[in-house]
Each structure stands twice: as structure tokens, then as C-alpha cells.
Amino acid sequence: MSPAPPVEGLFDRALLARRRRRALALGPVTFLIDRVAEDMAERLSAVRRTFEVAIDLGTPSDAVRRAVLAAGAIGRIVAAIPEVPAPRDARVPVVVADEERLPFGDASLDLVVSGLALQFVNDLPGTLVQIRRALKPDGLFLAALAGGETLTELRQAFAAAEAEVEGGASPRVAPFADVRTVGALLQRAGFALPVTDVDRVCVRYESPLTLMHDLRRMGATNVLAERRRSALRRMTLARLLQIYGERFADPDGRVRASFEIIWLSGWAPHESQQRPLQPGAASMRLADALGTRELSAGEKPNGDQ
DSSP states (O other): OOOOOOOOOOOOOOOOOOOHHHHHHHHOOHHHHHHHHHHHHHHHSSOOOOOEEEEEESSSSSSSHHHHHTOOEEEEEEESSSSSSSSOOOTSSSOBBTTOOOOOOOOOOEEEEEEEGGOSSOOOOHHHHHHHHHHHEEEEEEEEEEEEEHHHHHHHHHHHHHHHHSSSSSSOOOOOHHHHHHHHHHTTTEEEEEEEEEEEEEEEESSSSHHHHHHHTTTTTTTTOOOOOOOOOOHHHHHHHHHHHHHBBOTTTTEEEEEEEEEEEEEEOTTOOEEEEEEEEOOSSHHHHHHOOOOOTTTGGGOOO
């Protein structure tokens, strides 16, 4: 049997697609994507305008599409996903598209939304640039993705257990980007009025095994290209469960699992948008605005020498 071809990038996206299909077959766990979809609709409802052509980019369920359509500010929404789902909602057109190679023309879209998909993109800067180019002037991009503190408890427990039992740690939980990095990428991609914020969700489980079963049914198990191919050793798993319980259990015995959701939004530049003032363009001194006296260089408060 010939070895599998090497995978380019941090994530094995072919494996990600297989894991998501398996999650659908098992019966998906949807509490996290449902929360994102509800928040997405609420955020869009605060934007007082109608978006005629919208794309839902890569979201691994129809939750976001249903929520934003119910919000009433969308003319038409198209699902852009790596493969056609089965079954699919006949009311929503589907474009087969990889998030890293978008097929949309420049300035062709009014809105791009995405829920819990872009954290698995290998070239996030490139994807953001493509999204910005595909938006019409004054078009909006709104997305949620998993942040760097997601599953921090599981990451720490895995690393400690493997170090003790096997003498070294292997990558088990993806190192997602933090909010500052994502904000900087929005600016680099050329978005106007970029905004990022964080929603932190703590979920309690009966045991780490229950968490791991949920991750399997979310299609969110390990898809790192440099993951260890051998099965998890029984002794390592036993020590993992012990460490997790020792470090992250509440008094009632249930364990905590953190999910960090980074929200990001930005607009395709347009001349009608607000712009920061140029240095020296202010019409009032800061001291006047604050109702205080401006001190010259070297002068101390209250006339002290």
C-alpha cells in the first residue's frame, strides 16, 4: 500500500470533510453553531440595511442561513461549501467552493457571513483578501471562528499526559488564532471599519470522554496535518482523564470545556464611510474638550517646582 500524499498547510482539509460527513452520519451536536447562528442574526438586525446577494461561506450546517433569512434583511443567500450536502435545502442554492479559492467575481456580493468554518483555513490572510475583493463597495463581512483559547483544558491535559506516559507531546488540539491576530489580518486584507470581539462559552461535561464524543459529532476532532497517525494509547488516555479531572473539575465532579468564539466584521471600502481625522486636523484642543489647563513641557501641576 502506497503512503498517503503529503498534506500542504496546517490542516488536512480532505480529512476535515470526511470528519464532517461522519458527524452528520452519527447525528451532529449543534449547540455551538446554533448559538453562533442566533448571534449572527442579532448582529445583522442591528445593521439597518438590506443585503440583496449574500454568501454563507463554509458554515458546516444550515443554521446560519436559516437564522439570517429569518432576520429579514437578506434578499437571496447562497451556500458556498466544499461539497454539496445530503440532504440539502432546495430553497437555498449551493455553490461548491473551497474557502481558500473563492469563485466569485470582484465587487459581486453585498454580504458574506461564515460560522465556525474559517478557523480551519490554511491561508486565512488570502481568504480574507478574496472576500474583501468579492464584496461590493460598502459590502459587509461578518464571521465567527474558534479562537485560541478553545479547548485549552483538553490541550493542556493531552500535553501533560503524553509527556508523562510517552516522554513527549504530539499536536492533538489545533492552535487557533487569537483575537489580536485576527483583527490585524482584517486590516491587512483592506477592510474598512474592522471590529473584533470575543464570546467565551464554558460547557460542563460529566467526563472528558463525553466532551470527546461531542467533538466527534461536531466534526471537530484532530485534523492537523502533523497529527500522530497511531491510535491513542490506553495508558495515555487513562492519564489524560485523570489529569483533566484533577485540574478542571468543579466540586460536583463535572469538568469544564472552554470554547472561545472570535467575531470579526469589516466593510469593503466606500467613500461614504467614516474615516479617522488626519493628525493636526482636530478643531478643538484636548485640554479645552476636557475643561482643564494644558501644561507646558517641564511644568508641574499646582505650580510645584
